[in-house]
Amino acid sequence: MSASELTPTIGLEVHMHLATRTKLFCGCEVAYDAPPNSRVCPVCLGMPGVLPVMNEKAVELAVRMALALGCTIPDLAKWDRKHYYYPDLPKNYQISEYDQPLGVGGFLEISAEGMTKRIGITRVHLEEDAGKLMHPEGKGNYSVVDLNRTGTPLLEVVSEPDMNSPDEVRAYSTALRQLAVYLGVGHCNMQLGQMRFEPNISLRIGTGPDGNPRYTPITEIKNLNSFRSVERAVAFEIARHREEYEADPKGYTQERLGKQTRGWIDDQEVTFLQRSKEEAHDYRYFPEPDLVPFVPDRAWVDEIRASLPELPEARRRRFIDEYGLPEYDAGVLTADREVADFYETAARLCEDPKAVSNWVMQDVSRVLNERKVGMAGLPLTPEALAELIRLVRAGTINRNTGTEVFNKMLASGKSAVKIVEAEGLAQTSDAGELETIVEKVIADNPGPAEDYRGGKEKALGRLIGEAMKASSGKANPKVVRDIFVRKLRG
């Protein structure tokens, strides 16, 4: 089989910090900017004699995410200990979920390369994060550890190996992040390490003599912390697998080599071998005896299910159907839940959903970007914007004046109607008044007037501009245009 026929088969494990105020098993605050080891207590330090107490909010958020991914919430989930020795893990075991996670069997719909596709979700489970080990440079042969992060609630979402390209991996990663943020499950700030990726990659070689598909060895890449790095690392591995397979088609197979763990060097954009199959850890999982199993109350699960907002993908499709928006607009507006809510409230108060989309995507977005704030930081209600848009649609003010009024609304907090009234910004459609202005403009600009008479369409724009200026922007440009046309070509 030629290398071009090898199909990449990719699954993803994604870790997300949950948006809880406190850690998973103790009352310590989850903080990202606190001085090292200032958000710790005997419990998260793993001192002798301490016991974990499950953070109920973390469980609720995990169930929320699992439900949004269409997972089943089993009747019983249990906690397990996963053992490995590392100085950032004070107990030398991590409390996680091994064989009975709290969510199983869902999917996430993604759009990549112009197609939509369902990526299966194998499982969703809750576990604790470890601390951070740091190696001070030039300070001798030692390391220091910050345990502020130890015990931070971590949600792990494991996908089926349903992705076939780096593009799909990126689409899946961004969709998962968008969903978590939408649901309020996590903040997923990449810079703070609130979201981390571990892709599993192998290439499908074809079918073996037994009729089952054959694969190149599975590579797991550890701890990628940006969309860019996960996409590039996957692309790198696909290329590397192709080369390895072409060099040794008989030897480079999963049966022979199993699974290996690789790391990613971000600035060189290469992966390197960390562990081969022989060095695989034995985590000695066993049920955590300090915690009681999680037996979800069905009514509670139903309540969470009922409280789920409309999910981004469904909302995007509804915006296209209900408001007749272009795909692009619907995608932009639904990327952020607050923006989508704002849009929808305004759109329902106007006759023109596309106009509202333009306003939100242009004027509102510009302000959010300039001020570096989210929708909550915008001193403007969707009702106020809708009123402004209605004034433009009714011809009371023109679009340019609209932007001017918009800025004044933000600055003063006054309504569009009040600003237009107070400043006399309503545009003039009074034919008599406009006729006088047009005649004066023609008299003052004989050149362009002649040009337009002679067939130069462009000259009309210049004349209208002059007329607008003469009216201090209040003239209704459509009426002005009609008068010019009548007078010069009529």
Place this chain on the structure above:
Amino acid sequence: MSTQDLTACRTRDAIRRGELSAAEATEASLAAIDRTDAKVRAFLSTVARDARRRAEEVDRRLKAGEMSGLLAGVPVAVKDNMCTADGQPTTCASRILEGWKAPYNAHVVERLLAEGAVIVGKTNLDEFAMGSSTENSGFEATRNPWDLNCVPGGSSGGSAAAVAARMVPVALGSDTGGSIRQPAALCGVVGMKPTYGRVSRYGLVAFASSLDQIGPFGRTVADAALLLQAIAGHDPRDSTSVPEPVPDYLATLEEPLKPLRIGVPKEFFGEGLDGEVERAVREALGVYENLGARLVDVSLPFSTDYAIATYYIVATSEASSNLARYDGVHYGYRSSDHADMIDMYMRTRAEGFGDEVKRRIMLGTYALSAGYYDAYYKKAARVRRLIRQNYEDVFREVDVVMGPTTPTAAFPLGDKTDDPLTMYLCDVYTVSCSLAAIAGISIPCGFTKAGLPVGLQILGNVFSEEKLLRVARMYERETDWAGQVPPVCEGRG
């Protein structure tokens, strides 16, 4: 009768009536420790100055009417695997925690302090509570007050010996497979393992989390009841502690249980049981018959041989995990001589842990390893459920189950240290109760010809502590084993 011969109940009553002060009771306890502990070695640390200060505070608050605690002014000893933030170390009798001072109090320690108790010291144990003789202590071996050449049992040997030698009226121990009941039997005192979940484990340094349970030692049933009253109850910091209401144990203590059906399992009277122990236990059963109880032959087929095997898989598996944290990184002992991080881990643990702890970590690590988990841990978990089922079936027919606490009386120091399997069999009658998570108590029921105490074990269903205490008290009223004084207290021995 001198002050240190008073029971906890009498000490408390005398203090309440103003006939005795907390300071006097504390002085009597400290003096007894001074006099006796050089021989018995029950304590790993004592805090005379803090205890005196604490006693004065209790007296002051009693006088001011600010205190009505259950244990106001009563001296108490605490096994050194429970965290105390009073500046005393919490060592678990292990070199790996030598000098480690807990930054927080265990739930039971908080309870003791809230009830006005005066903690006089921390008692010796087998390292990390792993053992049946207290010889596995990383620091010293405790002696049996009835015969200083014999072991006090274990792992709570220090607490049992401290109570038996009248250095304190009551003490806390912890029981994982018999670590309260077995030393209670060997030292001739009352010791109770409450139902799993009855007492919070928060601050008890874990050996085997699904089995560990804190309980009281006293010379009398009433003292054990008093101490249990102070520590029992739900604690949100321990997810396995049960929000079951705590009855007033002392209120019903003198009410005999009638009718009383006693299950006598044939498996508890089989091979390996010492003749003198059997005779004392049978005589005790006779006393109950005379009191109108009916003896019923029952069978607990999984509760001896299988229980020992199951116990040593479950307990060592959990121990291998719980003890992973002692690695020299964050606290406790760290080997000073190491090449790199892995070497530091290995040397720290090799130098810091004793042989028995290492043995159990290895057994547990093996049992949890990939490829062996199903054959060992998983199968043990299934047998554990059968043992629990056994007891549930039996408790449908009888109120309590009785038998010997241990197969033999106390044995000489060094007798079993070279043979771990023989040592493990000391727990043959006590482990099934731990695996079933039910309640059990050991009370004195006589002596061997050599003058060594024998214990009667009484087991009850979950949350049957009140019933067990009443049944134990019925027998205690008919006998005077608690009035016997070990030779070491009389300057002999």
